[in-house]
Amino acid sequence: xxxxxxxxxxxxxxxxxxxxxxxFCGCSTKFGAPPNTNVCPVCLGHPGVLPVLNKKVVExxxxxxxxxxxxxxxxxxxxxxxxxYPDLPKGYQTSQYExxxxxxxxxxxxxxxxxxxxxxxxxxxxxEDAGKSIHDYGDTTLIDANRCGTPLMEIVxxxxxxxxxxxxxxxxxxxxxxxxxxxxxxxxxxxSLRCDANVSIRLKGETKLGTKAEVKNMNSFRNVERxxxxxxxxxxELLEDGKQIIQQTLLWNSDLNDVFPMRSKEExxxxxxxxxxxxxxxxxxxxxxxxxxGSLPELPVARRDRFxxxxxxxxxxxxxxxxxxELADYYEKILSVTNDYKSASNWVMTEVLKVMNxxxxxxxxxxxxxxxxxxxxxLINDKTISGKxxxxxxxxxxxxxxxxxxxxxxxxxxxxxxxxxxESAVEKIIAANQKDVHEYLSGKEKVLGFLVGQIMxxxxxxANPQIVNELLKxxxxxxxx
Numbered sequence: 001x002x003x004x005x006x007x008x009x010x011x012x013x014x015x016x017x018x019x020x021x022x023x024f025c026g027c028s029t030k031f032g033a034p035p036n037t038n039v040c041p042v043c044l045g046h047p048g049v050l051p052v053l054n055k056k057v058v059e060x061x062x063x064x065x066x067x068x069x070x071x072x073x074x075x076x077x078x079x080x081x082x083x084x085y086p087d088l089p090k091g092y093q094t095s096q097y098e099x100x101x102x103x104x105x106x107x108x109x110x111x112x113x114x115x116x117x118x119x120x121x122x123x124x125x126x127x128e129d130a131g132k133s134i135h136d137y138g139d140t141t142l143i144d145a146n147r148c149g150t151p152l153m154e155i156v157x158x159x160x161x162x163x164x165x166x167x168x169x170x171x172x173x174x175x176x177x178x179x180x181x182x183x184x185x186x187x188x189x190x191x192s193l194r195c196d197a198n199v200s201i202r203l204k205g206e207t208k209l210g211t212k213a214e215v216k217n218m219n220s221f222r223n224v225e226r227x228x229x230x231x232x233x234x235x236x237e238l239l240e241d242g243k244q245i246i247q248q249t250l251l252w253n254s255d256l257n258d259v260f261p262m263r264s265k266e267e268x269x270x271x272x273x274x275x276x277x278x279x280x281x282x283x284x285x286x287x288x289x290x291x292x293x294g295s296l297p298e299l300p301v302a303r304r305d306r307f308x309x310x311x312x313x314x315x316x317x318x319x320x321x322x323x324x325x326e327l328a329d330y331y332e333k334i335l336s337v338t339n340d341y342k343s344a345s346n347w348v349m350t351e352v353l354k355v356m357n358x359x360x361x362x363x364x365x366x367x368x369x370x371x372x373x374x375x376x377x378x379l380i381n382d383k384t385i386s387g388k389x390x391x392x393x394x395x396x397x398x399x400x401x402x403x404x405x406x407x408x409x410x411x412x413x414x415x416x417x418x419x420x421x422x423e424s425a426v427e428k429i430i431a432a433n434q435k436d437v438h439e440y441l442s443g444k445e446k447v448l449g450f451l452v453g454q455i456m457x458x459x460x461x462x463a464n465p466q467i468v469n470e471l472l473k474x475x476x477x478x479x480x481x
Contacts, residue, residue: 006203017152022148023126031190039148051278057151058101070104078279098273122157124156126151129149168225189219197215211247213250312341321349326364
């Protein structure tokens with residue numbers, strides 16, 4: 001981006017709440033059901049039906065408000081947002097407008113260099129989702145109303161972000177908080193987390209906001225970053241060419257890496273908002289708010305800082321391990337068996353995450369129970385097995401999730417720590433590799449690694465490496481003398 005301009009970015013994030021039923025009726029919210037099966041007269045907007053608010057939706061929204069330092073309004077109201085589109089059978093969307101449930105919060109993002117920035121949260125409010133238009137059948141458009149009435153929470157940021165990177169970090173932090181609270185699965189591909197970006201640019205030092213464009217259709221975190229980067233470039237090119245930026249809604253095309261106009265941007269008055277006459281005001285009194293606050297879990301930053309303080313882990317380890325609640329839980333379950341915090345961290349960050357990435361699975365589907373991984377680490381530390389043998393046992397655990405103690409016994413993998421047995425192997429290898437022994441004695445110390453390898457091979461990897469090294473050096477020094 002031209003250095004004389006700065007970007008001004010605000011994000012509107014829609015999070016689908018992980019409730020079993022919809023916001024105003026008892027229909028299921030399960031993803032992937034056959035079209036138009038999770039519907040009823042309420043979510044289809046039939047005449048005479050009355051909505052009933054799902055209490056869980058209120059509690060989940062208040063939880064997010066508390067986690068982002070918002071003021072929780074004691075009284076909030078629902079409004080009707082009126083527009084006509086085929087996937088909105090009621091002709092209006094029930095949302096909150098003038099009086100949202102949460103206001104004036106913040107989210108702190110952290111950069112690679114350790115610096116931090118606060119992004120303001122303007123408001124968080126409850127609303128219902130619309131249905132889905134399907135355009136896969138030639139000239140025909142079909143409507144699937146399953147999503148109608150699915151509970152959403154809209155999180156609107158202040159225009160505090162100045163780069164695509166900041167927007168990416170903010171969105172990542174929001175997803176992390178939502179999943180820690182277990183109120184949204186954060187899956188952008190399935191549409192349970194959606195993001196629209198309002199982007200404008202202005203001359204550096206200017207305080208007045210430029211004309212903004214809203215970018216939609218971004219189905220991954222990286223696409224959000226790419227789309228914002230492209231929109232900043234587009235607006236910069238327009239201004240540099242002496243052209244005007246017009247307020248409009250744009251669609252991101254990830255294949256072409258570009259944005260394309262969808263429609264001119266609507267203003268609030270276009271929707272004719274008015275209070276929903278069928279819904280009472282939502283009242284969250286102090287008692288209810290405190291009860292919800294009591295269910296707040298340990299949030300990501302607090303857990304990361306505790307991992308550093310209690311387990312003496314480096315910042316990098318702690319950040320990786322607390323990147324998701326499930327991964328942090330897995331790590332702490334390992335520690336119920338072993339107190340070797342760093343080894344536990346190393347195993348999770350190398351072996352466990354490698355399998356997860358290769359197999360494209362989450363930690364909840366990882367086949368090795370954390371307690372069994374803890375036992376494996378304990379077997380190494382007790383010198384029952386060597387680290388090398390542990391690496392051989394791990395694939396067997398992946399296949400069977402067997403207790404590592406059982407595998408060690410079945411395969412007779414107990415480490416040899418008997419000095420006389422190891423001494424015999426050392427002497428045998430020295431006798432068979434006199435050329436290498438002479439090289440070592442003449443100063444080529446690298447040969448030692450080869451000889452150790454031969455001894456480990458001779459003992460089928462079961463010899464205690466520490467004893468092997470000590471005995472080998474001792475026997476070699478005796479030959480020198």
